[in-house]
Amino acid sequence: MSRIGKLPIEIPKGVKIILDDTLLSVQGPNGKLARHVMSCVTLTIEETSLTVVRNDDSTAARAAHGLTRTLVNNMVVGVTKGFQTDLEINGVGYRAEVKGKELVLSLGYSHPINFPIPEGIAIDVDKMTKVAVKGADKELVGQTAAKIRSFRSPEPYKGKGVKYSDETILRKAGKTGKK
Numbered sequence: 001m002s003r004i005g006k007l008p009i010e011i012p013k014g015v016k017i018i019l020d021d022t023l024l025s026v027q028g029p030n031g032k033l034a035r036h037v038m039s040c041v042t043l044t045i046e047e048t049s050l051t052v053v054r055n056d057d058s059t060a061a062r063a064a065h066g067l068t069r070t071l072v073n074n075m076v077v078g079v080t081k082g083f084q085t086d087l088e089i090n091g092v093g094y095r096a097e098v099k100g101k102e103l104v105l106s107l108g109y110s111h112p113i114n115f116p117i118p119e120g121i122a123i124d125v126d127k128m129t130k131v132a133v134k135g136a137d138k139e140l141v142g143q144t145a146a147k148i149r150s151f152r153s154p155e156p157y158k159g160k161g162v163k164y165s166d167e168t169i170l171r172k173a174g175k176t177g178k179k
Contacts, residue, residue, distance in 0.1 A: 005065035008049040009073050012080050017050060019043055024072065028079030031120065031136040035071060038064045043072070050076075078136040085145040087131040091160035094152070095128040103131075107152040107162070115151070118144055130165075 011017060015028040024043065025034045037043060040061040044051045052069040054061040077083075089096055095106050103123050105113040117123055121144050124132040131148065135141045145164070154161035156172045163169060 002054075002062065002066040002069075005052055005054070005069045007069065008051045009069065009076060011045075011048050011050060011076065015076060015079060017045055017076075019045060024075070026072075026075040026079050028076075030079045030082050033075045033079060033137055035075065037068060037072075040064050041068045043068075074138045078138055082134055082136050083138045083141045084132055084134045085141055086165035087133065087145060087148060087162055088165050089129045089131065089162050090154065091152075091158075094160065094162075096125050096131050097128060098123055098125055103148070105148070105151055105162075108160070109152075113151050115148060131162075 012028075015026065018025040018027075019037075022036050022039060023034060024037050025032065038060075040055055040058065041064050042053045042055060044053060050072065052065060052072065054065045089105075089107075091108060093106060094108060097104050098117075101117050103115040103117055103125075105115060107113060118140060120137055120140060121133060121135045123144075124134065126132070133141050133145045133148070135144075149162045149164065152161040154163040154167075154169050156170060157174055159169045159171065
């Protein structure tokens with residue numbers, strides 16, 4: 001039995017869960033999310049909780065048990081509280097700003113990078129070097145933050161580039177003089 005999969009998911013007030021065959025829809029104050037559930041697990045919806053039960057002890061069912069529970073829990077948390085990933089921009093002249101539905105990044109290239117903000121994502125820029133990616137879908141928030149980071153990953157010598165706020169960069173020593 002999966003230790004994570006057997007835990008029930010508490011359904012807060014204001015969250016509506018609809019299971020239509022294999023399509024699970026979760027609706028709350030921060031939006032609406034939908035996902036197809038694998039056929040090897042069964043969802044049981046009660047008044048204030050939801051449980052995930054696997055249909056048999058096959059390898060696929062055991063693998064999907066904890067995964068499905070975590071994905072559904074992320075949907076419930078996303079429509080109630082939401083998710084946020086913070087990025088920091090380090091480097092002389094490196095900056096970010098939001099213009100309409102685009103994030104404009106100046107990262108030392110000969111041209112600015114115009115990144116279209118995906119639907120369901122909100123981006124806040126503070127002091128032109130701190131970027132907050134917010135949204136209800138945890139996967140989309142993480143993928144958007146990773147895409148922004150990929151435009152200029154931090155380099156190990158001076159630490160210039162875009163990094164996660166909780167990321168530590170292992171620094172390398174530069175060249176030494178001739179002896």
